[in-house]
Amino acid sequence: MAETLGILFLVVVAPIWLVLHYGTAWRKTKSLTKGDEQLLEELWNLSQRLEERIDTLEVILDRDNKDWSKK
Incomplete structure (x- = not known):
């Protein structure tokens, strides 16, 4: 179960977080x-x-x- 949650985090949550984080940082500098x-x-x-x-x-x-x- 923990393995599944870890994989789910890496496949779904982490990419979304990275896009939102770096998208916000990019908008600051423009x-x-x-x-x-x-x-x-x-x-x-x-x-x-x-x-x-x-x-x-x-x-x-x-x-x-x-x-x-x-x-």
């Missing part, structure tokens, strides 16, 4: 700080580089083993 903007830009650039690397790896795998994606 804008990104310069540091936040810089971090977002760095993360965006990193994600673009990683996407390019994945595309390159897929091309290499397609060339070497056409059935790699079916595994």
Whole structure:
């Protein structure tokens, strides 16, 4: 029973609490700080580089083993 309540809390209550808590905190600031903007830009650039690397790896795998994606 306690296990079920714990799982229920984690699945239902915790996400709602987090959304409400951080939503309220976000409304207080209503804008990104310069540091936040810089971090977002760095993360965006990193994600673009990683996407390019994945595309390159897929091309290499397609060339070497056409059935790699079916595994």
